[in-house]
Amino acid sequence: EAGVAQSPRYKIIEKRQSVAFWCNPISGHATLYWYQQILGQGPKLLIQFQNNGVVDDSQLPKDRFSAERLKGVDSTLKIQPAKLEDSAVYLCASSLDPGVQAEAFFGQGTRLTVV
Amino acid sequence: AQTVTQSQPEMSVQEAETVTLSCTYDTSESNYYLFWYKQPPSRQMILVIRQEAYKQQNATENRFSVNFQKAAKSFSLKISDSQLGDTAMYFCAFMRGGTYKYIFGTGTRLKVLA
Numbered sequence: 001e002a003g004v005a006q007s008p009r010y011k012i013i014e015k016r017q018s019v020a021f022w023c024n025p026i027s028g029h030a031t032l033y034w035y036q037q038i039l040g041q042g043p044k045l046l047i048q049f050q051n052n053g054v055v056d057d058s059q060l061p062k063d064r065f066s067a068e069r070l071k072g073v074d075s076t077l078k079i080q081p082a083k084l085e086d087s088a089v090y091l092c093a094s095s096l097d098p099g100v101q102a103e104a105f106f107g108q109g110t111r112l113t114v115v
Numbered sequence: 116a117q118t119v120t121q122s123q124p125e126m127s128v129q130e131a132e133t134v135t136l137s138c139t140y141d142t143s144e145s146n147y148y149l150f151w152y153k154q155p156p157s158r159q160m161i162l163v164i165r166q167e168a169y170k171q172q173n174a175t176e177n178r179f180s181v182n183f184q185k186a187a188k189s190f191s192l193k194i195s196d197s198q199l200g201d202t203a204m205y206f207c208a209f210m211r212g213g214t215y216k217y218i219f220g221t222g223t224r225l226k227v228l229a
Contacts, residue, residue, distance in 0.1 A: 003159075031215055042119075042206050042219030043160070056216055089158055095215065103150060104217065106160035 002026065004107035006092050012113045018080035021110045025073070025094030031055075032069055033104060034077050035091040043091055049075065082114045117142045119209050121220035128197045129228050135182075136192045136223050138207030145169075146212030149183070149190045154204040154222070163205070166190065168212075197227045 005024040013019050025032050030051050035043035046065065048056040051072040060067070064083070069075040079086055089111050093104040118141045128134035140149070151163040166174045166183050174181050178198075182191045194201055207220040 033217075035217075040221070042208075042221050043217070044219070045216055048216055056214075091158075091160065093160070103148075103162050103165055104215075105162075106152075109158045111158070 004092055004094055004105055006090075006107035006110055008110055009108065010111050010113075012115060013082055015084055015114050016081040018078065019082055019112060020076050020078045021090050021092075021112075023075045023077070023092030023107060025075070025092070026105055028096065029094035029105075030072070030097050031095045031104070032075050033091075033093040033095075034067055034075070035093065037089040037091055037109070039088070046077070046090075079112075082112075084114050087112055087114045117144070117209050117211060117218050119207055119218050119220040121207055121223050123223045124221070125224045125226070127226040127228055128194075130197055130199060132197055133193060133195045134197055134225065136194075136205050136207075136225065138190045138192070138220060140188050140190065140207070140209050142188070142209065142211070144211050148210045148212065149181075150208040150210070150217070151179070151181070151190075151192045152206045152208060152219075153201075154206060155202070160206070164192065194225075199227050199229060201225060202227045 032049045034046045037043040046060045047067045049069040067077045089109040091109045093106040095104040120139045147168045149166045152160045164176045178195045204222045206222045208217045
């Protein structure tokens with residue numbers, strides 16, 4: 001079975017520019033997560049989707065971050081405008097219907113550097 | 116609010132030996148899951164082992180086992196017969212039942228020495 005796909009793997013942008021990340025979850029997985037992992041820290045949840053509805057976006061900085069999951073499959077995470085402190089790895093993960101299986105499967109992440 | 120604490124930022128172990136990584140958590144919930152994830156330099160988080168809070172038996176997956184002490188809110192990971200490929204960051208994670216949202220610790224960097 002194919003895993004969670006993310007692109008790009010690396011991105012370098014200047015502060016105040018915009019950037020977008022893409023995620024394709026495992027086929028059939030209803031739940032999709034975006035995590036931010038700052039160097040030396042554990043991943044922090046930014047947003048959680050159940051199908052194409054938002055379950056939790058309480059830690060998403062909504063003044064600059066946005067995310068969508070069209071048709072309950074692929075998802076994009078956007079930052080506009082980027083700040084230096086947004087430098088991090090952005091991880092996408094997916095899981096089956098939570099009532100069936102709790103654990104999430106992660107992609108390889110996108111490393112963002114803001115200069 | 117739930118918290119997860121990993122008090123060992125770095126550890127090392129000789130190849131073929133056994134190492135234990137510590138994790139404590141704080142919650143007032145009774146329905147939850149605990150996980151250990153491995154993150155190698157490739158950055159992909161890989162599930163190592165999971166434990167349902169309602170199960171008294173400690174989970175085991177080949178060389179990996181946990182010591183789940185529910186009353187003490189402790190969830191340590193034991194790696195037996197350590198291999199060079201075990202070198203990675205290890206994250207302990209908590210998930211409250213029904214939320215399916217992970218709360219991760221800060222991680223332990225494990226280095227297996229030849």
